[in-house]
Amino acid sequence: MEFNIELQNRVQEIEKILKQYLPQEVGFQKTVVEAMEYSLMAGGKRLRPLLIWESYRLFGGKNKTEIEPFMAAMEMIHTYSLVHDDLPAMDDDMYRRGRKTTHVVYGEAMGILAGDGLLNYGFEVASQAFLDVTTLKKATQAFMVLARKAGIYGMIGGQAVDVENCDRPMEKDKLDFIYQLKTGALIEASMMIGAIMADCTDAQLKKAEEIGKKIGLAFQIQDDILDVIGDEAEIGKPLHSDEKNHKTTYVTIFGIEKAKSLVEQLSTEALDALHTCPQENVFLEALIQYLIYRKK
């Protein structure tokens, strides 16, 4: 099947899962739930749940229902980070994916709470995996990876260092720290959670993390590139924000061409590592290629 059609089918399947895991019955608190849904169902690449799914298949997983709570949780946690990132005190972004950001529509207080709600609800949804006692042990292991990689040793840690340094020149080791934590950590976690739920070995878990690390860094450098040479209409938010904010990026350190070749190199390394895994996963390979040449 053609990659684009398969990708579209899978994204649709993921959005169906997300809807199923959204809060169903609510009372007075319906505005915050609406704001959570507005943020979560705003489209996007759904890259992280896709990677959980594909990593699960890569390591021989056969029962997709057991990873669905993690797929939904991961996207909720990723989404909360965008909602808080867009707040006036942070990046102060009015638009994302061509739509008004959550705090613009619902107000700043509700934006903070919708983000808190998505983070908390992500963990609540993931913990539904604990209800099946036959898979309890691996579910808790996957959960702990999610919690660590989303937190101060992961995404939040990276975000905090980014915020502190966003308007000043930065050394490459600090930039790498930010990229690995802010963007890389949840992508690593996605690969790891899929592998854990497919009953991988410890060595395979390390490999899953390594593949995630390479994809994450490639993805972030591509983001830097698109902020300079992307198409504003396609991306759905204003470009050149890095330049405007005097941000240090891979493009400012290495220039566009070198940044591009780094993306390609990282992707090749990720693909090479994939070929040593238990199952062939043609779709995942195509997905990684697609990330290199993506326009948004």
Added chain:
Amino acid sequence: MEFNIELQNRVQEIEKILKQYLPQEVGFQKTVVEAMEYSLMAGGKRLRPLLIWESYRLFGGKNKTEIEPFMAAMEMIHTYSLVHDDLPAMDDDMYRRGRKTTHVVYGEAMGILAGDGLLNYGFEVASQAFLDVTTLKKATQAFMVLARKAGIYGMIGGQAVDVENCDRPMEKDKLDFIYQLKTGALIEASMMIGAIMADCTDAQLKKAEEIGKKIGLAFQIQDDILDVIGDEAEIGKPLHSDEKNHKTTYVTIFGIEKAKSLVEQLSTEALDALHTCPQENVFLEALIQYLIYRKK
């Protein structure tokens, strides 16, 4: 032993536990960790971890180490809610417990991230209880209570409705919804987590939740009362904020005297329910009395 000394000892013990569970090794992200620690170690009653501990003893629990991750997690989650509540877009409070609030010291962006960090790290810390396979099942059950009661069906849900209605008259059923969720939910969760970890029956779990509900409502009404007749120096934050913000409270609905007698009635009911539990817990009884007559 005299109650006040015993309370002080227990609070000290809890603060020791909190320190142990704080992140130990950090790199570039040290500011956000500092901000988390600043918020968490700012004093306070430590009521929720106290209740986990006392509920655990009430239902016959003997091995305190197994509840420590939950005690630490609970206080982190309670603290994050205060940090976000104090933000300019929310209550815009400059002082709490006589100290500058987190966002005043570290800036608004870092205030948001320190709150996110505490919420996430709370779940991360609680999940450390999964490392002991012999208690895994009850630990996951306790975890699910924590996640639900902290989220949109609990504290965040109450907070969201509070934010939407804070400057307009409100019906009593909505006020009760806010009180039960915003303040009550984590207190219920504390009682329930202690009971679950002490291997309680289903009926006992319901009773633990019921006791928590009564304590939570009494506690919140007492808060309303103190905002009108408390001592500003003792409380460590400006009084009369409810009046200033035209808030509906139990005091505005029922008046001071009726509010006071409601607090007393709820506490008596909680004490009566306590007396039907497996173990006598004189300290917990005194703690509930203390909450009625507290000055801050």
